[in-house]
Every structure is written in C-alpha cells, then in structure tokens.
Amino acid sequence: MTATPPTPPAVALAPHERARPMARDTVRPARDLCSDCGLCDSRWVAYVRRACAFLEQRFEAMEAAAHGRSRNLDDENELYFGVHQRMFTARLNRPIAGAQWTGIVSRIGVRALETGLVDAVLCVGQSPGDRFTPVPVLARTPEQVLAARVNKPTLSPNLAVLEQLPGSGIRRLLAIGVGCQIQALRAVQDTLPLDELYVLGLPCVDNVSRQGLQTFLESASRSPATVVHYEFMQDFRIHFRHEDGSEETVPFFGLDTPKLKDVFAPSCLSCFDYTNAGADLVVGYMGATFGRQWITVRNPRGQRLLDLVEEELDQAPVTSRGDRRQAVQQGIDAYDKALKLPRWLAEAVGWVVQRFGPAGLEYGRFSIDSHFTRNALWLRRHHPGIAERHIPSFARRIVSRYRLPST
Numbered sequence: 001m002t003a004t005p006p007t008p009p010a011v012a013l014a015p016h017e018r019a020r021p022m023a024r025d026t027v028r029p030a031r032d033l034c035s036d037c038g039l040c041d042s043r044w045v046a047y048v049r050r051a052c053a054f055l056e057q058r059f060e061a062m063e064a065a066a067h068g069r070s071r072n073l074d075d076e077n078e079l080y081f082g083v084h085q086r087m088f089t090a091r092l093n094r095p096i097a098g099a100q101w102t103g104i105v106s107r108i109g110v111r112a113l114e115t116g117l118v119d120a121v122l123c124v125g126q127s128p129g130d131r132f133t134p135v136p137v138l139a140r141t142p143e144q145v146l147a148a149r150v151n152k153p154t155l156s157p158n159l160a161v162l163e164q165l166p167g168s169g170i171r172r173l174l175a176i177g178v179g180c181q182i183q184a185l186r187a188v189q190d191t192l193p194l195d196e197l198y199v200l201g202l203p204c205v206d207n208v209s210r211q212g213l214q215t216f217l218e219s220a221s222r223s224p225a226t227v228v229h230y231e232f233m234q235d236f237r238i239h240f241r242h243e244d245g246s247e248e249t250v251p252f253f254g255l256d257t258p259k260l261k262d263v264f265a266p267s268c269l270s271c272f273d274y275t276n277a278g279a280d281l282v283v284g285y286m287g288a289t290f291g292r293q294w295i296t297v298r299n300p301r302g303q304r305l306l307d308l309v310e311e312e313l314d315q316a317p318v319t320s321r322g323d324r325r326q327a328v329q330q331g332i333d334a335y336d337k338a339l340k341l342p343r344w345l346a347e348a349v350g351w352v353v354q355r356f357g358p359a360g361l362e363y364g365r366f367s368i369d370s371h372f373t374r375n376a377l378w379l380r381r382h383h384p385g386i387a388e389r390h391i392p393s394f395a396r397r398i399v400s401r402y403r404l405p406s407t
C-alpha cells in the first residue's frame with residue numbers, strides 16, 4: 001500500500017519558516033567554489049573561514065568529533081564509505097508517493113517529530129513557481145516534512161535557516177542535508193543555540209545551479225519542461241519521470257559530454273564528500289542493488305534515527321559484484337577527450353555494463369572512483385595552488401590507484 005501525502009507545495013509556510021532568497025551577486029569567501037550552502041546568509045558567516053568546505057578540508061577532525069574516531073584508511077569499506085557501524089539496503093514497506101526513492105528520509109523526519117525526538121526538521125521544500133528551485137525550511141509538522149520530499153537537484157542554501165533558530169523555541173533539531181552543508185553545520189554545531197542536533201545525510205555528487213539543471217535537462221531529456229523527478233540509477237541509465245507519470249530512460253554513456261562538461265557546479269567538481277562523512281546516518285542508493293535504498297549508520301545517534309522507522313523497513317544485506325577498475329580507467333580517458341557516443345553504441349555499452357558490470361557496493365566504488373579522479377584532475381588544472389591540501393587523504397589514496405592524464 002502507498003501512503004499519499006499532499007502534493008507540494010500544499011503546506012503554506014509562515015514567513016519566518018522561509019529561507020531568505022539568495023543574493024547571488026554577493027561575493028562569497030570561497031568565490032567560484034562556493035556551493036551556496038547558506039552559511040554565509042546567516043550570522044554564522046562569522047565562522048566561514050573554518051566552516052566552509054571549500055576553504056578548508058577538515059575531514060579527520062569532523063569525523064573524530066561526530067563519531068569518536070576518523071575513518072580507518074586500511075579498511076576498504078571505511079576508505080570508501082566513511083566511518084560506520086552498520087551498512088545495509090532497505091525500502092519502506094509502504095513507500096511514500098512522490099518521494100525520491102521510497103521515502104525513508106521523509107519518514108524518519110516525520111517520526112522524529114511525532115515521537116518528540118526533535119522540535120523541527122531542516123529540510124528542502126520547493127518554490128511555488130518552480131519545482132526544482134529549493135526552499136529550505138525548518139519544518140515543525142509532519143505535513144511540512146512530507147511536502148519537502150523528493151530531491152531538488154540544485155544547490156540549496158540549507159544553512160540560511162539557521163538564522164531563524166534564535167528565539168524560535170527550537171532546541172532539538174534534525175538536519176537533513178548533503179555533504180557540503182553538513183561539513184559547515186558540523187563546524188559551527190557547538191555555537192548553535194541547540195541542546196540536540198541529529199544529522200541525516202544524503203550522498204551527493206554533480207549538483208548544479210538552477211540554470212545548469214536547465215542545460216542538463218534540455219540536453220538529456222526528450223521533454224525537459226515536464227520532468228518532475230530524475231535519478232542517475234544503478235542500471236547505468238538516467239530515469240526521468242514526467243508529469244503524466246511516464247518514464248524515460250537514457251544511457252549514461254549517451255550523454256552529451258562536450259556540452260555537459262561545464263554544467264556541474266565548480267563546488268561539486270572539487271568535492272570529495274560524496275558519502276557525507278559527517279552525518280550520523282546516511283540514506284542514498286548507489287551502494288544498493290537497483291530499486292533499493294542504501295543505509296549507512298555511522299554512530300549511535302544515527303542508529304537512534306533509524307530506530308524510528310526500522311520496523312517499517314524491508315531490509316537486506318549489502319552485496320557486491322564485478323570489478324570496476326577497468327571501466328573507471330576507460331571512463332577517465334573518455335571523459336578527458338569529451339567523447340560523445342552515438343545513441344546505438346551508448347545503448348550497446350550500457351547493455352553490457354548493466355549485465356556484467358559493477359553492482360551493489362562495487363557500483364558505489366565505481367561511482368566514487370570516477371568522480372574522485374575527475375575532481376582531482378579538475379582541481380589540479382583549475383586550482384593548482386590549493387589542489388593538494390584540498391584533496392583529503394582518503395581521496396588521495398583512491399585517486400592514486402589510477403592513471404590520470406597530464407595536467
């Protein structure tokens with residue numbers, strides 16, 4: 001059975017619950033590497049020098065503070081997926097209609113409010129005029145959390161709503177967010193007017209500005225204006241869902257790489273926090289087999305969040321199949337040459353890779369290797385002065401396994 005919450009934006013937000021619009025003409029300390037995480041739109045901008053994920057990388061300190069230790073680089077799973085005490089795949093027995101996957105994230109947010117674990121949930125609603133324009137909110141009711149379901153696949157100024165905390169009565173907060181937002185949040189955590197902070201992370205890669213999203217949709221979909229949802233799935237295809245409920249799939253290998261090379265935000269081209277190292281609990285999909293979500297419990301607080309929904313989950317162990325390494329190396333060379341394959345060849349490559357290529361955790365490692373190598377090269381070419389100190393030690397170890405083109 002499927003739960004059917006109201007279609008967003010069904011819940012009217014009080015003015016104080018809306019984030020202030022971004023002033024994009026403002027110069028940010030991280031300049032072109034800024035990910036619009038929103039910190040600079042709050043009074044916590046005072047901490048930006050040590051909080052901004054693009055000014056200073058502090059993975060080891062962040063992991064130690066949040067989880068009691070940093071990741072063990074000699075353990076392959078920790079090297080790739082970060083500190084964790086548990087990892088498995090799951091789906092909600094009663095999926096939430098309109099969620100990105102089955103809605104585990106929204107359900108945890110709802111239960112955190114219903115059980116009184118927290119007073120508010122930091123999540124991302126959508127603009128009334130444009131479903132893909134993010135509007136961060138401090139949701140105080142389950143309806144507001146449900147209205148924020150589904151990805152807004154664009155840079156979102158989540159931390160701007162920290163500005164609303166003083167005087168709000170919110171003392172216990174569940175923050176949902178992607179890696180760059182969570183790195184900054186962790187850095188200022190001790191200065192926030194909160195008694196409790198729970199962090200529910202999403203893995204994230206290749207995010208875009210709203211304009212960049214438009215370029216992507218126009219290049220990849222047959223009907224960009226009617227796309228309501230999309231995901232790069234584990235079958236090596238992009239799945240677009242349209243307003244009329246129809247589904248369109250496009251092979252990764254058929255993307256117009258020459259056109260899309262510059263579409264991703266520079267922040268994302270220099271990011272190595274794909275798996276959201278600072279979150280208590282991470283809910284994604286890329287380490288799971290097709291159709292399932294991928295759960296990483298990093299610490300006891302993450303388990304406490306999971307406890308809220310665990311009896312509602314159909315669970316299965318993580319699995320792994322294949323060997324990614326050759327495909328990653330070929331991808332590095334092809335990407336650098338900005339090759340665009342003809343559709344028939346892209347379909348053929350996709351067919352082979354889907355049947356015999358990496359799956360489960362090995363797909364997760366394929367995606368991490370591909371993005372870390374691309375990003376290391378991008379940084380060395382575009383920001384040679386900061387590249388080596390910006391690439392964290394775990395990423396350096398992964399990147400060193402491949403042959404990169406010369407800078």
Ligand SMILES: Cc1cc2nc3c(=O)[nH]c(=O)nc-3n(C[C@H](O)[C@H](O)[C@H](O)COP(=O)(O)OP(=O)(O)OC[C@H]3O[C@@H](n4cnc5c(N)ncnc54)[C@H](O)[C@@H]3O)c2cc1C
Pocket residue numbers: 098099100101102103104105106107122123124125134148149150151152153154155156158176177178202203204205207231283284285286287293
């Ligand atoms: C920009 C982005 C990129 C992602 N990339 C990957 C990836 O490469 N690999 C992977 O495994 N998983 C990725 N994810 C996570 C994945 O797509 C799902 O969001 C996750 O599995 C939760 O699914 P769900 O059905 O439980 O979410 P839902 O219940 O639908 O909830 C989605 C949640 O996402 C939050 N959200 C929406 N847009 C944003 C945003 N722009 N920034 C921060 N939070 C937002 C909302 O507040 C909402 O709470 C990404 C998510 C986002 C937002």
